[in-house]
Amino acid sequence: MEMMADLRSMGADALIALPSVVVIGGQSAGKSSLVEAVSGINVPRDSGTCTRCPMECNMSSHTTSWSCTITLRIGFDSNGLDLQKPTNVRFGQMITDRSEFEVWLRRAQAAILNPNVSSSTFHTKTIEELKNIKNTLKFSRNVVCVSIEDPDATDLSFYDLPGLIQNEEPEMVALVKSLAEHYVEKKNTIILTTIPMSDDMENQQSMSLARAADPIGKRTIGVLTKPDTLGTGAINQRRKWVEIIEGRSEEHTLRHGFYCVRLPDDSERAQRLSRAESQRRAAEYFDTTSPWKDVTDRHRFGIPGFVSDISRLLIRLIEETLPCLREDVDTLLAKCTKDFDELPPPLENDPQIEVLGRLNAFCDDFRSFVNGSHADKSLAQRNRAFYAIFKRDIRGTAPDYRPFNEPQDYVPLDDTEGNMTLTERDPGVKAMGIYDIRKAIQEAIGWELPNNVPYQAKANLIAQFTKLWVAPSERCLAGVNNVLDQVVDALISTHFGRFKVLEEYFGNLIRIQVDICRARAKNAVKTALDLETIPHYTQNTHYLQTLREKWLAHYKTVRSRPFLYRAPIYQGPMTPRPASPGPCGFNGISDVECDPLPASGRKVNLETPEAKALRALAEAGYAGLQVSDLARLLPPDSFEEELVVMADVRAYYHVAYKRIIDHIPFTIEHALHHALANQLSQSLLMNLLTDAASAPNFSERMKELVSEDASIAQKRLMLTTRKERLLNIRRRLMTFSNII
Numbered sequence: 001m002e003m004m005a006d007l008r009s010m011g012a013d014a015l016i017a018l019p020s021v022v023v024i025g026g027q028s029a030g031k032s033s034l035v036e037a038v039s040g041i042n043v044p045r046d047s048g049t050c051t052r053c054p055m056e057c058n059m060s061s062h063t064t065s066w067s068c069t070i071t072l073r074i075g076f077d078s079n080g081l082d083l084q085k086p087t088n089v090r091f092g093q094m095i096t097d098r099s100e101f102e103v104w105l106r107r108a109q110a111a112i113l114n115p116n117v118s119s120s121t122f123h124t125k126t127i128e129e130l131k132n133i134k135n136t137l138k139f140s141r142n143v144v145c146v147s148i149e150d151p152d153a154t155d156l157s158f159y160d161l162p163g164l165i166q167n168e169e170p171e172m173v174a175l176v177k178s179l180a181e182h183y184v185e186k187k188n189t190i191i192l193t194t195i196p197m198s199d200d201m202e203n204q205q206s207m208s209l210a211r212a213a214d215p216i217g218k219r220t221i222g223v224l225t226k227p228d229t230l231g232t233g234a235i236n237q238r239r240k241w242v243e244i245i246e247g248r249s250e251e252h253t254l255r256h257g258f259y260c261v262r263l264p265d266d267s268e269r270a271q272r273l274s275r276a277e278s279q280r281r282a283a284e285y286f287d288t289t290s291p292w293k294d295v296t297d298r299h300r301f302g303i304p305g306f307v308s309d310i311s312r313l314l315i316r317l318i319e320e321t322l323p324c325l326r327e328d329v330d331t332l333l334a335k336c337t338k339d340f341d342e343l344p345p346p347l348e349n350d351p352q353i354e355v356l357g358r359l360n361a362f363c364d365d366f367r368s369f370v371n372g373s374h375a376d377k378s379l380a381q382r383n384r385a386f387y388a389i390f391k392r393d394i395r396g397t398a399p400d401y402r403p404f405n406e407p408q409d410y411v412p413l414d415d416t417e418g419n420m421t422l423t424e425r426d427p428g429v430k431a432m433g434i435y436d437i438r439k440a441i442q443e444a445i446g447w448e449l450p451n452n453v454p455y456q457a458k459a460n461l462i463a464q465f466t467k468l469w470v471a472p473s474e475r476c477l478a479g480v481n482n483v484l485d486q487v488v489d490a491l492i493s494t495h496f497g498r499f500k501v502l503e504e505y506f507g508n509l510i511r512i513q514v515d516i517c518r519a520r521a522k523n524a525v526k527t528a529l530d531l532e533t534i535p536h537y538t539q540n541t542h543y544l545q546t547l548r549e550k551w552l553a554h555y556k557t558v559r560s561r562p563f564l565y566r567a568p569i570y571q572g573p574m575t576p577r578p579a580s581p582g583p584c585g586f587n588g589i590s591d592v593e594c595d596p597l598p599a600s601g602r603k604v605n606l607e608t609p610e611a612k613a614l615r616a617l618a619e620a621g622y623a624g625l626q627v628s629d630l631a632r633l634l635p636p637d638s639f640e641e642e643l644v645v646m647a648d649v650r651a652y653y654h655v656a657y658k659r660i661i662d663h664i665p666f667t668i669e670h671a672l673h674h675a676l677a678n679q680l681s682q683s684l685l686m687n688l689l690t691d692a693a694s695a696p697n698f699s700e701r702m703k704e705l706v707s708e709d710a711s712i713a714q715k716r717l718m719l720t721t722r723k724e725r726l727l728n729i730r731r732r733l734m735t736f737s738n739i740i
Helices: 002-009 031-039 098-113 127-132 170-184 205-213 235-245 266-270 275-288 303-342 351-371 378-395 434-444 455-496 500-530 541-560 609-619 627-633 640-694 698-705 710-739
Strands: 020-024 055-060 067-076 082-095 143-149 156-160 189-196 220-225 258-260
Touching: 002 055, 002 067, 002 143, 002 710, 020 031, 020 170, 020 205, 020 303, 031 055, 031 156, 031 220, 031 303, 067 098, 082 098, 082 710, 098 127, 098 143, 156 303, 170 189, 170 205, 189 205, 189 303, 205 220, 220 235, 235 258, 258 303, 275 303, 303 710, 351 378, 351 455, 351 500, 351 640, 351 698, 378 455, 378 640, 434 455, 434 640, 455 500, 455 640, 500 640, 500 698, 541 640, 640 698
Parallel strands: 020 156, 020 189, 055 143, 189 220, 220 258
Antiparallel strands: 055 156, 067 082, 067 143
């Protein structure tokens, strides 16, 4: 019992489930009389809810005379929140006169309900003065601890909770109920619920709370009070209570059963009967009054048997749970140590060295991210993905020229070999036929001589695809900016997050520099795109000329064989939809594959007409020719000028495409990432020195920047206090084990 009292004084019950006994009951259930009968002390009995905080009563018989000490256990603040370390305040001197106990108990409760007033202030208050005090709190979870030394007592420890109420303010009703629930739900708590026999069991709120916390009745004990209120005519009620006491009631069954007690009434309390006399009168009542005198198990009647059983039950529960208590403490201690070790250690370096060191480490880390030399390759890899998407988007802006009168009736021509069809085409690209190109030429004619195609016509057609490059470039830059923000935020948290002031200070400066470089990168990308507007120029003339010839030959070949490039007509789910044609037909298949196999099954010549022509020309002395060269043998086309314009513009697109898909990524990388990495260190250092120089004290400013976050300091203090608390609890448990 002493060990349990010591553990509770250490606040162990807030951490582990200590074995305990809790007395609950309604205001009129006789709970106060039961507590008086068990403890031998008088408790306040005013109208309304007098008890506004729990009372812990520890009784010991190892003494020769009666005495009592009162302690205030403060484990919660004024808002009811758990304190990191409970305090135990001795309240007054040792009490040796039983008659003085009640007023001291009232004084102790007043001290609990007025936490902002020194407890010693209440030592001299009279009962009338205490009744007139307007308490700061209506209710408190802090405990008045009463330690009684009484040679006639039975060793026992229990909590007396405020009586459950119904006809009070809703807030007060809820507070009292929540406190009872808090105590009874603990797995190692024995619940003593007082039940007046003058009322039905079903009407008892205390039994409802007990059933909710202990559905099978494993740790609930019923204490039946006021048996003398049942008149001789209440035969059925008496029979029902006898069945409950003898354990024969199917509706009300508890593992440890029910006890029945007769407590002093008002007149007997006024006579201040001794404990022995009260127990004698109760025993005489049960031995002479029907139907109680006929119950076989006499141990179920009266205070002595009840207290003796509860004491043995509590001691047995303590013995059974001791190993689990030690395990629980060890588990909590291990977790507390782990949480403490995960906290950053207190600052040991000089603040100036700490600030500069973290600044340099951040800049070095960011530069390695930019250069791709960091172990984390996310910046480079995610940006490469955005650049690949940018390349695809620019490829989707390729001019869609189809050298026919009705271009919509023919398949797209996405390369000179006919092996590719773009799956993602920019919605701004429109299919243009031979008359669309002629119209573009005619709209551009100024004072040119006949047979001279205006250069402006080609410039206008080139502008149709270069203007589509703005949106993909902006999307690419926006994606890269998002990646940069995430990387920078992560690095700021990694290098400065331990010190919130430093994190906020450098975080703001870094993001300012990021915004500056972001604006410059946006302008640089715009400049790069402007370079593609005017003039239209390249020194890669060989590539341009080669492409021009290929596309011109391809357009001529396509016009000479329009039936092979006509768009397929969808005829149903069983007919596959062909892709763009190859040189010999749809889907790039050869002429032989386009023709059905002869019925006779004879071998088909696999040589294409183009291959035959090239072989014949080679035999005639024209070696080294390719399929594209055959287009020169075609007769003159009335749309020759239009075909040339198509070929020129399409060839220039490929030159510009290959240029822009590299130029934009390089521009972003250098104008954004590399520029930021190069200027970040100098800019941050200059801002830091300027700020520190303007402060009254340089060292104090540095110290302020690396001041530890209040939450971390608070958590460290909390864990330190908790660890000390657990170690003390563990030592107390081990001391008891060694004694055993």
